[in-house]
Amino acid sequence: xxxxxxxxxxxxxxxxxxxxxxxxxxxxxxxxxxxxxxxxxxxxxxxxxxxxxxxxxxxxxxxxxxxxxxxxxxxxxxxxxxxxxxxxxxxxxxxxxxxxxxxxxxxxxxxxxxxxxxxxxxxxxxxxxxxxxxxxxxxxxxxxxxxxxxxxxxxxxxxxxxxxxxxxxxxxxxxxxxxxxxxxxxxxxxxxxxxxxxxxxxxxxxxxxxxxxxxxxxxxxxxxxxxxxxxxxxxxxxxxxxxxxxxxxxxxxxxxxxxxxxxxxxxxxxxxxxxxxxxxxxxxxxxxxxxxxxxxxxxxxxxxxxxxxxxxxxxxxxxxxxxxxxx
Amino acid sequence: xxxxxxxxxxxxxxxxxxxxxxxxxxxxxxxxxxxxxxxxxxxxxxxxxxxxxxxxxxxxxxxxxxxxxxxxxxxxxxxxxxxxxxxxxxxxxxxxxxxxxxxxxxxxxxxxxxxxxxxxxxxxxxxxxxxxxxxxxxxxxxxxxxxxxxxxxxxxxxxxxxxxxxxxxxxxxxxxxxxxxxxxxxxxxxxxxxxxxxxxxxxxxxxxxxxxxxxxxxxxxxxxxxxxxxxxxxxxxxxxxxxxxxxxxxxxxxxxxxxxxxxxxxxxxxxxxxxxxxxxxxxx
Numbered sequence: 179x180x181x182x183x184x185x186x187x188x189x190x191x192x193x194x195x196x197x198x199x200x201x202x203x204x205x206x207x208x209x210x211x212x213x214x215x216x217x218x219x220x221x222x223x224x225x226x227x228x229x230x231x232x233x234x235x236x237x238x239x240x241x242x243x244x245x246x247x248x249x250x251x252x253x254x255x256x257x258x259x260x261x262x263x264x265x266x267x268x269x270x271x272x273x274x275x276x277x278x279x280x281x282x283x284x285x286x287x288x289x290x291x292x293x294x295x296x297x298x299x300x301x302x303x304x305x306x307x308x309x310x311x312x313x314x315x316x317x318x319x320x321x322x323x324x325x326x327x328x329x330x331x332x333x334x335x336x337x338x339x340x341x342x343x344x345x346x347x348x349x350x351x352x353x354x355x356x357x358x359x360x361x362x363x364x365x366x367x368x369x370x371x372x373x374x375x376x377x378x379x380x381x382x383x384x385x386x387x388x389x390x391x392x393x394x395x396x397x398x399x400x401x402x403x404x405x406x407x408x409x410x411x412x413x414x415x416x417x418x419x420x421x422x423x424x425x426x427x428x429x430x431x432x433x434x435x436x437x438x439x440x441x442x443x444x445x446x447x448x449x450x451x452x453x454x455x456x457x458x459x460x461x462x463x464x465x466x467x468x469x470x471x472x473x474x475x476x477x478x479x480x481x482x483x484x485x486x487x488x489x490x491x492x493x494x495x496x497x498x499x500x501x502x503x504x505x
Numbered sequence: 506x507x508x509x510x511x512x513x514x515x516x517x518x519x520x521x522x523x524x525x526x527x528x529x530x531x532x533x534x535x536x537x538x539x540x541x542x543x544x545x546x547x548x549x550x551x552x553x554x555x556x557x558x559x560x561x562x563x564x565x566x567x568x569x570x571x572x573x574x575x576x577x578x579x580x581x582x583x584x585x586x587x588x589x590x591x592x593x594x595x596x597x598x599x600x601x602x603x604x605x606x607x608x609x610x611x612x613x614x615x616x617x618x619x620x621x622x623x624x625x626x627x628x629x630x631x632x633x634x635x636x637x638x639x640x641x642x643x644x645x646x647x648x649x650x651x652x653x654x655x656x657x658x659x660x661x662x663x664x665x666x667x668x669x670x671x672x673x674x675x676x677x678x679x680x681x682x683x684x685x686x687x688x689x690x691x692x693x694x695x696x697x698x699x700x701x702x703x704x705x706x707x708x709x710x711x712x713x714x715x716x717x718x719x720x721x722x723x724x725x726x727x728x729x730x731x732x733x734x735x736x737x738x739x740x741x742x743x744x745x746x747x748x749x750x751x752x753x754x755x756x757x758x759x760x761x762x763x764x765x766x767x768x769x770x771x772x773x774x775x776x777x778x779x780x781x782x783x784x785x786x787x788x789x
Contacts, residue, residue, distance in 0.1 A: 225640070227636070232663045232666070232667055234625075234629065234663060234664075235660065235664045237629075238627075238660070239629050239630070239632050239633035239636065241629075241630050242629070242633020242635070242637070244633075245630070246565070246638070247637075250633075266626060266660075269620075270629075273620060274612065274619075
């Protein structure tokens with residue numbers, strides 16, 4: 179029996195309400211992004227503050243509220259929260275290290291057909307440049323609900339990508355900052371995954387495992403702090419690291435992994451699956467995944483192809499033994 | 506002896522604060538123009554208005570003052586030292602890496618509520634503080650001193666919209682209207698006038714006062730605006746107290762020689778006009 183922080187019917191909204199009812203320091207704020215917290219205004223009264231489309235003012239006010247001992251939970255679309263208000267986050271929240279909790283909506287691919295203005299593909303890169311900022315990319319709703327009480331209890335500023343997608347896997351481990359979740363063991367390839375792409379990575383793992391590869395699947399979830407040990411173990415115990423993220427290739431998970439390896443004087447082959455110097459084609463999510471090559475099948479194919487063109491990585495499993503359809 | 510001037514104590518303090526500012530204008534220098542323009546304002550607030558003292562500096566029921574433009578902080582350093590928040594001798598550590606008395610405010614110094622330096626931030630931070638006070642049913646007020654040049658920042662006007670919408674009536678925004686932004690007159694670059702009309706249109710109860718007259722400041726700061734935030738336009742003179750540098754675009758940041766400081770000190774006390782030869786520093 180796994181102890182969970184949430185009953186099956188729990189949502190982000192109902193959990194946040196319960197946490198607010200139990201902890202008077204919590205204040206819920208939004209820049210008119212109420213989709214996930216629509217019922218809270220009448221329930222929280224003055225502790226629900228909608229500032230309108232004013233992300234900078236919201237973050238500045240959150241800093242002021244935090245100075246008075248509050249823990250503001252701040253909601254806006256991830257792009258506008260992390261970029262429009264970036265300097266307020268850095269200067270008013272980051273410098274004093276105030277416990278302001280930033281919740282970014284429709285981050286990464288979840289912005290679907292909105293277009294590049296709404297594509298938060300550098301939120302991790304820019305926010306992790308702020309000393310002391312904790313950053314969480316939950317894999318699904320279940321993990322987000324487990325993470326929420328943990329990040330609200332942390333004395334540090336925190337950014338979390340809001341992700342209410344249903345879980346594709348059950349999570350064996352409770353959520354802890356700086357602790358990754360290893361969903362399968364394997365000695366050939368390690369898939370290191372940030373956020374909701376875990377569901378595609380699970381499919382990729384299943385495909386590769388069916389072909390005889392040993393695949394370690396690591397749900398990183400806490401991007402800052404990263405689980406250094408999980409990354410290094412994957413580097414030492416498998417032949418290829420695959421970083422999977424709906425984020426620009428620069429500054430995100432791939433960069434974090436590279437820095438982690440460099441710090442430990444470890445080197446190994448790394449295949450980045452990320453957005454390399456381009457915004458993605460706006461479309462409904464499934465078509466985005468197909469077009470950009472992030473479905474489980476395409477991830478598996480990219481791994482196979484990488485092993486095929488660099489046969490020294492896994493000489494024991496020759497690619498010709500596993501016919502690859504590249505079309 | 507009471508000579509009938511109800512503000513004699515403040516005038517004495519203000520002169521001492523200006524001496525402190527002047528002493529910080531060498532060996533690295535400081536933003537002297539804005540410091541001198543808001544000196545009387547800060548002395549008046551700490552002397553007559555703010556319910557805060559060194560003993561209550563962390564009391565949740567204190568009044569708050571935040572300095573938003575930040576580079577005028579020598580005036581705040583001097584005022585806080587004179588009010589006993591830290592020893593006056595500590596001002597000698599100006600720009601020393603072992604202390605925290607540098608060109609912009611920070612919370613390492615007793616009495617300083619928040620850091621600033623990036624323009625357009627502390628109105629919204631002040632609003633968060635003020636809103637929490639209201640949520641808790643407190644009667645304390647939050648004063649935020651902003652620059653007129655700072656009103657170029659869109660975040661100021663965005664925050665004003667929200668302050669008005671949320672009826673944050675325990676908030677007093679004081680504009681140090683010295684008519685300069687960095688090295689240029691505000692009206693020559695990005696004109697603000699009619700400023701009072703703009704502030705009123707944004708929902709602020711707005712008063713205009715002579716920022717160097719304690720009597721006028723008393724009049725302007727004694728009213729409370731039920732249901733609305735207050736804006737006080739304090740008409741001031743950049744470099745006030747030193748005629749040699751008053752209202753000059755080129756005396757924003759200065760780094761005087763020791764001889765010039767001595768000469769300006771005599772000018773401050775009305776004994777002689779200073780002779781200045783050092784190069785003007787244009788930082789921005």
